[in-house]
Amino acid sequence: MITPSSPFSIWCSLAQKILRAASCVLAWTLVMSVHAATAPDGRALAEQVREIANETGTSRAKKEKRISNAVRVATVAATAYQTESSKISAVALEFAERAAAAAPKFSETIGSAVAFTPAVTKIDGMTARVRATAAAAAKLPAPRYEAVAAAPAGASRARTLTPETVAVAPHVNVEYAPVAQARAPAIQEEVERAASPRVGSARDGDTGLKATDVVLSRRYRLHATLDVGARYDDNVYLNHGDEADDVIATVAPGIDFAWGERANAHGALAYRHAFQHYLDDTSENVNLGRGSAAFGFIGNRLSFQSSAAFQQSNQNNGDVAVLGENAAFRRDQLNLGAASAFSISEKTSVNAGVEYDQVRYRSDTFSGSEAVSLPVRLFWKTSAKLEVGGGATYRVEEPQRVGAKAKDWFYNLGAKGDFTERLTGRFFVGYRTREVEGFERDDGLGLEGGFDYRASAKSRLALSLSRDFALGARGESVTRSRYALRWISTPTPFLRFEVGSTYQASDYGASIFTGNPNLARTDDFWSGDVSMAYSFNQWISTSLDYLFRNNQSSIATAEFSNNILSWNWQLRY
Template sequence: MNSALKALSAIAVIGFVSSAFGADGTGPAFFVTGTADVRADDNIYLSHVRTDDVVYDFVPGISLEFGRNANLQNKLQVAESFARYSDNDSLDTNLFSGMLSGNYDDAKLKLDYGTSYKELNQNSVDIRGLTRRDVFNIHGNVEVLATAKSSVAVGGLFERTDYQDDGTGRGYSDSDITTVPLNYYLKMTPKLDLSFGYRFRDTELSAGQNSQDHFLSVGARGEFTPKLSGRFQLGYNQRSLSGGSDRNGLGIDSDFSYAVTPKTAIQLGIDNDFGTSGQGSQQKNFTVTLGANTQISEELSFSGGISRREIKYDAGTDTYWQGQVGFNYAINAFVSISGGYTYRDNSSDRIPPAALPQALRDQLDPNFTNNVFTVAANFRF
């Protein structure tokens, strides 16, 4: 997306949102935002053979908020991310992102919606080598009261990922993913609902097998005890492939929070679901995430977490660990500083054949470790 188009898009959206949501007396609040950080990364490609670098990031942006004290609330955020590498300057990027989100709540009707466009040059456990891609997302969810003790919710999500050709021949697969969840909630106590749900998901790929998923679940949401809150869905998950046999198994989608003290909380998430890698390979993912955060004072807070993700491919299994610790210190209402450390480790039995040249084996080997130290300054005026 070129600079002129970015500017015109931002102006058009700002004008539209301002006219649509500024006439009810809750006019827009305008903020200038930004982050400047330094990252020391010992494996910028998440590769078996490490390449280290120090990266400088600067992310200026704007934020418009509408109806902050009203039933209808909206937020528009636009930013440009500049990344500069100390040793590998061919990796320098300027990337645009924009997001519009909103929600409405009058006790009888709950509505949330949003859309976003992001230019990314990031890697992950199954997308290596600072892979350039554009991600478009649009979603909406509405929940209405059916009776005094029940409600019905229906939603929709569409996400498109377009990979840019980097000339490496790694063969990433563009994807269109459409998700439609339907849930029925029955109030068991004033603060706890029982849920019955169905989720349909359609995945279309430019390379690889297309798939359709069906997830039937039962669960609950709300406060389980005065200190334990969260939600879970547990049920039967089935994936039908455009080629090959169907797959099925236990589906889990959950997250919980436990208030140890008024200023300290522990979070737990468990997820078991099908997935598709950036190269179009079929996955089955089982992920457990444990985190904690504490507010030491009005200015200082700490957080940390660890997660384990087991990724089953047709060709083998990866076990991916990630841990992080961090802090945030608010200098005043407008400026804060933060810092953190992230550790990543991927262990895989998908070892490239020994007959391949060593350089190619190193490139294809999915095993890696990674350490990242970050210090950042954040502002919002």
């Protein structure tokens, strides 16, 4: 007989509650989607205009005609059923500003297209105001940052502020990414991409500022977020053979604040606090925080960028998998950085920065690390969009508790900028050295960089590559080579697809830092992931992700295979 307190009755009650909650969410989504279908969306128009303006092989005259038609259709659709002059004016000014900022060279065409729509022409003085707004928007600096969205430490740079993505003053280009180079085990970023609720909209390059943000002024915006998701993990501990699966539910409220979207001084703050529940009790339920901050200043000759990221994780990685324990190990990561660029002359500039990385394990079994890096590079401009240069990076790294310090150097040459009309990026190759007191010096080839190839107006390929020294969780000195390729497609402003693959080779040397038993090994790690993200409107978006990971090692207990499937919803106001 089933008693009221039996496990079966409890699960039935829980299932009913989940179904009711899901019904409410779906009903709200439908209502919001219908509303969004008729609501003006300047972001979508800006994205459409940007795509047309950036098309190759199309004459300017054709671009002007297509942009004018797109702007006129969008403005008419957004104002056709409006009767209040104030609302029509707000829509017209927003569309003119966003579209002109997206395609400054076509600001006059855009201003005329908005100004001469029927609803706008009926308002006294609006024609001149709209055209003036478009002209002013074209002269403003480009948006300074992408959405700083409390991205996981080491996660894709496209979701956080980096100097490479920041427009700077003439002859000045901040090159170093102040968020440190995520030197914790790189395979972690794949699982965190699939495990964490996706932050930001499906729009590639969106500034993160939504129409529903609380606008404190023209330069200050604030919005609250709620990320809800669940993931199925078929090998929570990354064990070899004795695998345990679980479903992990996550609820993560948060807040985002940004200022100075098109100002010389600009920045953003974000924080998420995730409540994770393991349905099959493979781990204790945990509360995890992640936050980020960014600030920058663009001057005539000097530019400055700084950023910080903090991430708490309750997931294993390849470094700890070798023990084969049935436990999930807690880890905290902190990345701080600052970088500056100074224009010496019309053709030359110098970039310098400081970076701080910290990894902390809660278990005494493992050793985290601290690293301070000081990079310096000198650049010479060979063309309007390409610079070549070289320099050196000095780094001091030491284990979490006690042990010897490593002193590393990276001497390098390379280039950055637009290599072709479609290919942009940065690439540096050189010679790396590592010295630890009492041990032989280690050296070898060093790589650092990434490329972005825009295959079409709606798709691109991104390649990143690196070869560097690191400190393993057991105190090993690790030589790690990593290569990642990612395809990103945005067929519409609301829909985004991603497919990625990563290969990582790790050569674990002796445990020279902490004196742990020698577990020297070599690993070959592969991963592949597929994801889809869709924005229903300004308030609701969802993402579906699948991740496969496989690690082959010279030590059997370090080998593992893992599948993760996750579904996340993002609510914003």
